[in-house]
Every structure is written in C-alpha cells, then in structure tokens.
Amino acid sequence: MNVCPTGLPGVYVLEPRAAEDTRGFFMESFREQWFSDRGWPSRFVQDNHSLSVRPGTLRGLHYQLPPMAQAKLVRVISGAVYDVAVDMRRSSPFFGRWVGVELSAENKLQLWIPEGFAHGFCTLVPNTEVIYKVNAYYSPECDRGVAWNDPDLGIAWPVEAPVLSAKDAALPRLREAETFA
Numbered sequence: 001m002n003v004c005p006t007g008l009p010g011v012y013v014l015e016p017r018a019a020e021d022t023r024g025f026f027m028e029s030f031r032e033q034w035f036s037d038r039g040w041p042s043r044f045v046q047d048n049h050s051l052s053v054r055p056g057t058l059r060g061l062h063y064q065l066p067p068m069a070q071a072k073l074v075r076v077i078s079g080a081v082y083d084v085a086v087d088m089r090r091s092s093p094f095f096g097r098w099v100g101v102e103l104s105a106e107n108k109l110q111l112w113i114p115e116g117f118a119h120g121f122c123t124l125v126p127n128t129e130v131i132y133k134v135n136a137y138y139s140p141e142c143d144r145g146v147a148w149n150d151p152d153l154g155i156a157w158p159v160e161a162p163v164l165s166a167k168d169a170a171l172p173r174l175r176e177a178e179t180f181a
C-alpha cells in the first residue's frame with residue numbers, strides 16, 4: 001500500500017495494491033498496521049456507507065468537534081466522487097485550506113482525513129456509494145458543518161448547482177462556524 005501526501009499537510013491518499021486476475025481483483029482495503037505504523041489513530045469504531053443516486057450530489061462539509069472529533073478513511077465502492085478535506089484548526093498555518101481528490105471504484109484510492117478537518121464530496125456519476133471508517137461515534141451534539149460554497153474557502157467543486165440536503169444548504173460560512181482550536 002502506497003501512502004501519498006496531498007497539498008494539505010495531514011491529509012494523505014492511500015493506494016492499496018489490487019491483485020488482478022481473470023476473475024477480477026482482490027485487495028486488502030484496510031490494515032490496522034497501516035495506521036499504527038505511522039502513529040495515526042488505528043482504532044475505528046464505526047463504518048459508514050452512503051448511496052447518492054444523482055450525479056452532482058454534494059454531502060458536506062461536515063466535521064465533529066471534540067470530544068467526538070472524527071478521523072475518516074474514505075473510499076468509493078461504486079461510482080466516483082470529488083472528495084474534499086478542509087483544515088478547520090484555527091491554530092494551523094493551513095486553516096481554511098482545502099484539498100480535493102477524485103476517489104472512484106476504478107482507482108480504488110482512499111483518503112485519510114485526520115481529526116480537525118471537515119469532509120465533503122460531490123458525486124460524479126449516478127449511484128455512487130461511499131464507505132468510510134471513523135474513529136469516533138456519530139454525535140449529533142458535536143456534529144458541525146461549513147458551507148460548501150463559502151467564497152473564503154474557494155473550493156473548485158465540479159458542479160455549480162449540486163443536489164444538497166436542507167441541512168447542508170443552510171450551513172454557516174467559515175467565519176461563523178465553530179472550529180477547532
């Protein structure tokens with residue numbers, strides 16, 4: 001498995017190795033030691049799975065505040081997304097900076113997003129399924145978000161008028177959002 005840094009320190013692309021043969025492929029999609037060997041959180045307590053039927057569906061940008069902050073390991077098992085992470089730590093020199101990576105069932109890439117970052121994605125094709133591990137349970141009380149189209153973030157989403165939940169359509173801008181210290 002290759003680990004590739006992105007333009008945003010702390011966020012990495014993981015490239016598992018797939019063994020392909022005439023039947024298809026086999027891939028180890030997760031190993032605890034990939035994380036413990038790097039001093040990253042390695043105990044994941046919840047798996048998430050979402051299906052977005054329409055292309056241009058945008059989920060995010062979401063994060064959970066302490067004590068339920070979540071690190072996330074994200075991958076796509078059907079379809080493709082433009083996956084985005086944003087540094088939400090005011091103390092970081094990269095506060096408000098973002099990175100976007102295409103994750104797809106075809107490229108099998110995974111995105112490692114540490115605690116302190118917001119996460120969102122926009123689907124690129126119909127019936128896209130995203131699965132991801134998190135290292136803290138869902139906590140509606142600690143759940144927060146920031147607007148996908150905040151001009152202070154300037155994220156280059158591949159869609160101008162995404163399909164949004166009512167919740168996501170009403171998220172605050174970064175300047176009003178509760179962020180990490």
Ligand SMILES: Cc1cn([C@H]2C[C@H](O)[C@@H](COP(=O)(O)OP(=O)(O)O[C@H]3O[C@H](C)C(=O)[C@H](O)[C@H]3O)O2)c(=O)[nH]c1=O
Nearest residue numbers: 048050059060062063072119120121137138139165167
């Ligand atoms: C996140 C979550 C949600 N839910 C329930 C709450 C709602 O009744 C329903 C849909 O939740 P929501 O609209 O927040 O789902 P998404 O918009 O896909 O949210 C996710 O989108 C971005 C991309 C993320 O990274 C987060 O993991 C997560 O916030 O599932 C749960 O029961 N458990 C959970 O862990």
